[in-house]
């Protein structure tokens with residue numbers, strides 16, 4: 001069997017690093033992409049960075065990719081979060097799609113978030129889905145200025161879910177399963193710095209996202225699901241938002 005070749009964004013830390021490690025351990029060739037510490041360096045909040053990603057991965061892959069794992073994301077109350085999580089993720093998937101077309105069993109997956117069903121702002125999600133990046137960035141800044149900066153991140157992920165549900169149909173027509181994995185709270189350094197290390201914030205988040213299987217969850221559990229969605233074994237599932245959240249989505253939407 002031919003060695004599968006994967007591109008993983010956000011591969012320098014957390015969920016992306018764990019997924020890249022698992023894929024590499026399974027014998028695949030992994031092209032690690034990130035804004036730092038990676039094979040392909042690219043800032044996915046900018047058009048130039050997105051171009052660098054595509055040219056860098058094209059060169060490193062030799063022209064064929066078997067899977068794209070789009071993990072890079074930010075959770076800041078900033079328009080950069082919308083630029084990376086929504087527009088940067090779509091640019092990753094669409095930019096690398098021609099390389100997937102050269103594979104026999106191509107797959108793609110993006111990382112969403114449980115928070116999309118908890119705390120999103122409908123207006124910002126809609127602004128993203130107009131596909132006007134500057135207008136969406138302006139809408140994100142307006143939310144921050146109005147004191148609702150915490151809604152920017154979930155909104156970027158809600159918009160991503162909706163985009164993906166629609167896009168998956170055209171991708172399926174081209175024979176490429178396209179899915180999302182939506183983690184609950186998992187134990188990465190970024191999650192620790194953002195809220196896990198502060199007992200008060202940790203308790204607030206744990207109450208808003210009840211995870212009967214454990215809070216926070218293990219990074220490797222999310223990574224192994226991501227790895228499976230881009231494996232050849234996933235030949236029949238597409239357009240799905242897979243909640244890897246210890247039971248939070250089932251609790252919140254019984």
Ligand SMILES: NC(=O)c1ccc[n+]([C@@H]2O[C@H](COP(=O)([O-])OP(=O)(O)OC[C@H]3O[C@@H](n4cnc5c(N)ncnc54)[C@H](O)[C@@H]3O)[C@@H](O)[C@H]2O)c1
Nearest residue numbers: 010012013014015035043044072073113185186188190191
């Ligand atoms: N940790 C959690 O609890 C959790 C929960 C739900 C969803 N997620 C999502 O999982 C993904 C990974 O999160 P994580 O917790 O592993 O965080 P992380 O900060 O460890 O990883 C994010 C990676 O993205 C990279 N990145 C940041 N800005 C970038 C840019 N402009 N261009 C390219 N790469 C950039 C970072 O360098 C980093 O390596 C994110 O999309 C996040 O929204 C995380």
